[in-house]
Amino acid sequence: MVPTTAVSTMAVDRHWRCYVSPEFVDAIPVAALAAVWVHEVAHLLRDHHGRAELVPPALRRDHHRINIAQDCEINDDIAGLPAGALRPATFDLPPGRLFEEYLPSIPPTPHHPQCGSGAHGQPMPWESADAPQVSVVEAAAIRRQTAQAVKARATGRGSVPAGWRRWADEILEPVVDWRRALAGAVREAASWASGAVDYTYQRPSRRGAAVPGVVLPRLRRPMARVAVVVDTSGSMGDGELRVVLAELAGVLRTVGIGRERVAVLSCDADVHTVRRVAAIGEVVLEGGGGTDMRVGIEHALRAQLKPNIVVVFTDGETPWPEKAPGQARVVAGLVGRNPPAPPPWIESIRIPEGL
Incomplete structure (x- = not known):
């Protein structure tokens, strides 16, 4: 966690540092704060910065569109977000898709979410090299442990959103016989x-x-x-x-x-x-x-x-x-x-x- 006035809400970098505005924390209700926290963590758990490097070059250059598409992927699996949070319905798109599917349909928009390099992969000026970081090995362990917790939670129908269940299955299931x-x-x-x-x-x-x-x-x-x-x-x-x-x-x-x-x-x-x-x-x-x-x-x-x-x-x-x-x-x-x-x-x- 890195307190900073350089972001207006929260953001993450690709080294799993979370940048947080103290004013934002003071102003927002706890339930909504938790939802925003889950949103930022989801960028890292779903390896959005790694996946962003694989999109076609013409689309990769516009990291704002990438961030919007990623927000659409995440937010239809999160309840309690503040008003105005971007969702697939914001752009008349169907729910339950991956950001790579949403990206070509995201139009030019005044919305400019700024979730940091942990989302779109582009380093931002306010990202700090001095704060502690999570290694690649630790990141893999965090993803695995979180996926196990999601699977354990998903004991009843509707207890875990479908997007999170699908993500946990992809993390935990082998493809080799x-x-x-x-x-x-x-x-x-x-x-x-x-x-x-x-x-x-x-x-x-x-x-x-x-x-x-x-x-x-x-x-x-x-x-x-x-x-x-x-x-x-x-x-x-x-x-x-x-x-x-x-x-x-x-x-x-x-x-x-x-x-x-x-x-x-x-x-x-x-x-x-x-x-x-x-x-x-x-x-x-x-x-x-x-x-x-x-x-x-x-x-x-x-x-x-x-x-x-x-x-x-x-x-x-x-x-x-x-x-x-x-x-x-x-x-x-x-x-x-x-x-x-x-x-x-x-x-x-x-x-x-x-x-």
Whole structure:
């Protein structure tokens, strides 16, 4: 939070600083103040500044129109805003659309909302480089935690606006069929798929009673141990980390419960955190420096409980080990636009953005 007289209400920059006019706070009722606060936070949660960079160049130059279209996307999901708040109906547009759909239909208008670079992406003169900022990794964690809270809240029909439910689904849901991908990796690395059977003498079969003097093995269902290395280097932006966390949730659901079976390592040029997790809410990501996924892979393979599979989520801008490790299969989940291909011995799964 940055108190300032340079804005008339509230605004945000792309580093998650919120600029607030003290006079505005004093003058507005608390309920309306909360609605304006949610509006500004929504620009950041919905990655409006990142999405604004992808609109056609002819439209990108008019950041006022972009801001208006973004306000239309947000405001039909927020109750209690002050009078005059821009909504799709202000421009005879249908509700429930994304700002990219509204943008071509926004006419020249005297309304000039100024929500800052956290909305339209253009730095403003009043944005301060001295105030603390939220890192890309922290921003991804905030989005994930908020999406989980929205999903938990949406227990009854109409309890959460449709736009927020759709946003939470996009943040949390994977697009890769990790059951199929990991089953294939298990078959090759350990010669059985998750759920297949093998014989073990650790617990003799009950049928042994029918054959005196002979110890018969019991069938078992071996389960894969998975290490997930998450690229948290500076080249991984908000969008990439959002996609990675959704896919990581899919991996955890596929492998199933059991804290000893999934280890998550956050890695840039060094390994920062290693945690055995059972749910996506337990994941901690740190980093933001250079990129070397070899360090994370080697660290995962040195663990006491060695993984059968190492899944590396990265944008591909990293060196890789020179040869395949003998004891585990490496799967690369590649995010971003046109990521470089890893060595041929690594199974590559390209994960599209824009869920």
